[in-house]
Amino acid sequence: MGKEEREVEELYERREGINKFRLFSLRVFSSSIMVGICFIWYYRIINYNYRLLGYWIGMFLSELFFGLYWIITQSVRWNFIRFHPFKQRLSLRYEKKLPRVDIFVFTADPKMEPPTLVMNTILSAMSYDYPSQKLSVYLSDDGASEFTFYALMETSNFSKFWIPFTKKFNIEPRAPHVYFSQFSSSSNDDDTEFSKEFLAIKKLYEEMKKRIESCIELGKISEETRKLHKGFGEWNFNIKKHDHHSIVQILIDGRDPSSVDNDGNQLPTLVYMSREKRPQWHHNFKAGALNALLRVSSEITNAPLILSLDCDMYSNNADTIREILCFFMDETRGDELAFVQFPQNYDNLTKNDMYAHSPPAINDVSKEKNHDHSDNSVSSFVRDHCSNEYWLFVLCFKVELAGVGGFGAALYCGTGCFHRRESICGRKYFKGGKFDWDVQREKNAHKTIEDMEQSAKIIGLIYGCPVEDIVTGLAIQCRGWKSIYYNPKRYAFVGVAPTTLEFALVQYKRWCEGLSQIFLSKYCPFIYGHGKIKLGAQMGYCIYLLWAPLSLPTICYTVVPSLCLLNGVPLFPEVSSPWFLPFAYCFIAKSVYSLSEALIHGSTLKAWWNIQKMWLFRRTSAFFIALVDIIKRKLGLSETTFVLTDKVVTEDILNRYDEEVMEFGSSNLMFNILSTLALLNLFCLVGWVKKLVFDFDSKAIEQMIMQVLLCGIIIVVNLPIYNALFIRRDKGSIPTFVMVKSFVLASILCLIPLY
Numbered sequence: 001m002g003k004e005e006r007e008v009e010e011l012y013e014r015r016e017g018i019n020k021f022r023l024f025s026l027r028v029f030s031s032s033i034m035v036g037i038c039f040i041w042y043y044r045i046i047n048y049n050y051r052l053l054g055y056w057i058g059m060f061l062s063e064l065f066f067g068l069y070w071i072i073t074q075s076v077r078w079n080f081i082r083f084h085p086f087k088q089r090l091s092l093r094y095e096k097k098l099p100r101v102d103i104f105v106f107t108a109d110p111k112m113e114p115p116t117l118v119m120n121t122i123l124s125a126m127s128y129d130y131p132s133q134k135l136s137v138y139l140s141d142d143g144a145s146e147f148t149f150y151a152l153m154e155t156s157n158f159s160k161f162w163i164p165f166t167k168k169f170n171i172e173p174r175a176p177h178v179y180f181s182q183f184s185s186s187s188n189d190d191d192t193e194f195s196k197e198f199l200a201i202k203k204l205y206e207e208m209k210k211r212i213e214s215c216i217e218l219g220k221i222s223e224e225t226r227k228l229h230k231g232f233g234e235w236n237f238n239i240k241k242h243d244h245h246s247i248v249q250i251l252i253d254g255r256d257p258s259s260v261d262n263d264g265n266q267l268p269t270l271v272y273m274s275r276e277k278r279p280q281w282h283h284n285f286k287a288g289a290l291n292a293l294l295r296v297s298s299e300i301t302n303a304p305l306i307l308s309l310d311c312d313m314y315s316n317n318a319d320t321i322r323e324i325l326c327f328f329m330d331e332t333r334g335d336e337l338a339f340v341q342f343p344q345n346y347d348n349l350t351k352n353d354m355y356a357h358s359p360p361a362i363n364d365v366s367k368e369k370n371h372d373h374s375d376n377s378v379s380s381f382v383r384d385h386c387s388n389e390y391w392l393f394v395l396c397f398k399v400e401l402a403g404v405g406g407f408g409a410a411l412y413c414g415t416g417c418f419h420r421r422e423s424i425c426g427r428k429y430f431k432g433g434k435f436d437w438d439v440q441r442e443k444n445a446h447k448t449i450e451d452m453e454q455s456a457k458i459i460g461l462i463y464g465c466p467v468e469d470i471v472t473g474l475a476i477q478c479r480g481w482k483s484i485y486y487n488p489k490r491y492a493f494v495g496v497a498p499t500t501l502e503f504a505l506v507q508y509k510r511w512c513e514g515l516s517q518i519f520l521s522k523y524c525p526f527i528y529g530h531g532k533i534k535l536g537a538q539m540g541y542c543i544y545l546l547w548a549p550l551s552l553p554t555i556c557y558t559v560v561p562s563l564c565l566l567n568g569v570p571l572f573p574e575v576s577s578p579w580f581l582p583f584a585y586c587f588i589a590k591s592v593y594s595l596s597e598a599l600i601h602g603s604t605l606k607a608w609w610n611i612q613k614m615w616l617f618r619r620t621s622a623f624f625i626a627l628v629d630i631i632k633r634k635l636g637l638s639e640t641t642f643v644l645t646d647k648v649v650t651e652d653i654l655n656r657y658d659e660e661v662m663e664f665g666s667s668n669l670m671f672n673i674l675s676t677l678a679l680l681n682l683f684c685l686v687g688w689v690k691k692l693v694f695d696f697d698s699k700a701i702e703q704m705i706m707q708v709l710l711c712g713i714i715i716v717v718n719l720p721i722y723n724a725l726f727i728r729r730d731k732g733s734i735p736t737f738v739m740v741k742s743f744v745l746a747s748i749l750c751l752i753p754l755y
């Protein structure tokens with residue numbers, strides 16, 4: 001048994017005992033919450049309130065929705081699968097037969113996504129620890145920017161130095177910018193071979209960066225530079241971002257024996273593409289770009305495996321391709337696998353992850369003892385019915401994604417995903433269909449670069465794949481394929497998370513909108529997936545697809561109890577009543593456990609708090625606006641948009657981000673909603689206290705205690721908003737007219753009589 005296999009074995013043994021006990025106690029706990037929920041429903045029904053019919057219905061529907069949603073989220077909590085690749089076995093058995101891999105990188109705007117950022121991703125992709133002649137990197141540029149093309153040309157030259165350097169010294173990560181910022185100097189031993197080469201390559205990189213940046217600053221590319229590559233000729237025509245012909249430029253031809261790096265090794269193929277766009281055609285955003293690259297790459301390299309990456313997602317582990325091949329080439333289960341999705345990780349998170357981009361990850365290995373190494377496959381596949389993170393069910397992304405993965409139906413999330421070309425291009429899976437990794441390139445063997453560029457431009461008008469990432473993944477699964485969610489200890493890909501609250505919410509709004517569209521379309525997992533994927537997986541999908549309607553009960557719960565508090569109407573049982581117990585139990589049990597698990601996993605109290613806070617903000621603002629937009633689109637009043645996440649911000653904003661001060665400095669409608677809700681709750685609690693001072697009534701306190709607590713918690717969650725409204729004076733505070741609007745709105749809501 002090799003070292004890596006032994007390690008896995010040991011981990012399994014250690015967990016065995018704990019696991020059984022934990023599984024049992026988790027089931028008991030889950031059931032107890034379910035009982036609590038049923039009591040809450042029952043309480044609400046028997047306490048029918050005809051005087052406040054509207055509010056009563058609101059509360060009842062909210063509690064019903066929360067309860068049902070909770071059941072749906074349970075589907076993914078018992079069913080984890082851990083995957084373990086055995087790279088040594090792979091190399092021993094298949095080193096000669098490794099398949100070719102095409103890597104797609106997407107960029108859309110040279111201002112919001114600076115070319116140097118994109119080039120770091122490209123360079124990390126070019127230097128995978130994998131035979132270069134089997135690797136091709138494609139850049140799709142939806143910005144149709146000459147600067148991006150120029151940057152790619154510079155990159156193709158720099159890669160001749162960079163790739164051999166990374167491989168010779170086996171460095172990580174292989175994105176030069178990140179690498180140099182992590183290892184700023186090699187000062188201690190100044191004349192080793194490494195430090196000499198380190199300094200030389202660093203200098204080369206910095207020079208290249210300077211050339212690219214000064215060119216962008218200048219706003220044009222000099223005539224001398226333009227002479228260096230025929231590709232610049234494409235920009236001799238009138239090119240606008242959304243109105244231009246198709247551009248395909250092969251910067252490095254992997255077949256050409258003279259395309260070698262400084263050590264004489266073959267370079268990977270490198271291609272620039274900007275698909276044709278016309279104002280009258282819908283370009284379908286990133287999905288359109290992906291389809292265009294599918295067609296272009298099928299003409300040029302046609303590799304059986306595809307990795308798609310956002311421009312800011314650099315590769316953080318040079319072994320990743322070999323690891324996922326252990327799954328794809330697995331002798332027993334490999335043939336049914338369509339894609340392997342990695343989680344999104346970020347390297348610009350603050351200490352307590354202020355915007356809750358990345359909840360705690362699954363990082364332990366536990367399982368039942370039914371794993372099987374005896375089949376001697378190149379990967380091991382372990383079913384695991386619970387995980388430490390079970391309790392983080394205050395909507396922990398990674399638990400849920402891993403849980404859906406447990407049904408063999410991991411979601412395709414758009415980036416950091418390896419696809420089998422066949423499956424993404426629409427083929428159905430059929431049992432026993434053996435797959436040939438050795439697809440020949442002979443189709444193109446005798447073509448010149450020019451021929452290939454020409455034919456690649458005209459291929460494929462057909463939209464084989466539906467527009468959305470998630471829906472594409474679902475469709476693939478419904479064609480019989482399986483997928484894996486793989487979360488290795490060392491991050492495979494690392495990207496840039498939004499650094500302002502606005503962008504953080506805008507991103508969620510876009511996701512939420514797309515996801516709900518799926519639910520309402522013919523792709524609704526319960527209908528489309530019926531009989532094709534497991535019920536658990538259908539429910540797993542719906543955890544996300546139901547985000548938009550989730551906004552309504554949440555808003556109801558932040559508004560109605562508080563307004564009723566102000567008007568002296570009790571909505572919940574009083575403390576001395578036995579009905580108080582289920583409410584208190586559900587709330588406290590969930591919070592205490594999620595908190596303690598977060599702490600056990602090395603997360604901070606503040607980080608846990610930030611997760612709770614951000615989910616309230618997302619649900620009440622982003623998801624609500626998304627819901628409104630969905631309804632508008634259904635009525636034909638608006639169109640789908642894709643608001644790109646800005647990857648650069650001013651220094652001012654960055655400083656506040658590093659200090660974990662929330663950034664509101666914009667008049668986005670979402671901030672209106674957030675501050676209105678915050679003020680409303682403040683007014684209600686203050687109004688109630690005022691009444692109490694004038695007219696003390698201990699019965700009223702007892703009846704209202706739950707509403708007071710709820711209102712109080714909402715106020716505490718909203719502290720950063722009051723701060724941004726009244727105290728802060730920097731550019732990140734809430735603009736005055738947003739404040740005035742919210743103030744007026746909250747006051748009106750408070751003044752309306754309940755009945």
Ligand SMILES: O=c1ccn([C@@H]2O[C@H](COP(=O)(O)OP(=O)(O)O[C@H]3O[C@H](CO)[C@@H](O)[C@H](O)[C@H]3O)[C@@H](O)[C@H]2O)c(=O)[nH]1
Binds near residue numbers: 310415646
């Ligand atoms: O018309 C477009 C719009 C976007 N992109 C690219 O798509 C990627 C994602 O865009 P970004 O603004 O960074 O959005 P995020 O919210 O960070 O992206 C997440 O959400 C998207 C779906 O909403 C997924 O496609 C992404 O993979 C996922 O990382 C970037 O590389 C863009 O260059 C295009 O190529 N063309």
Ligand SMILES: [Mn+2]
Binds near residue numbers: 310312495645
């Ligand atoms: Mn992004």
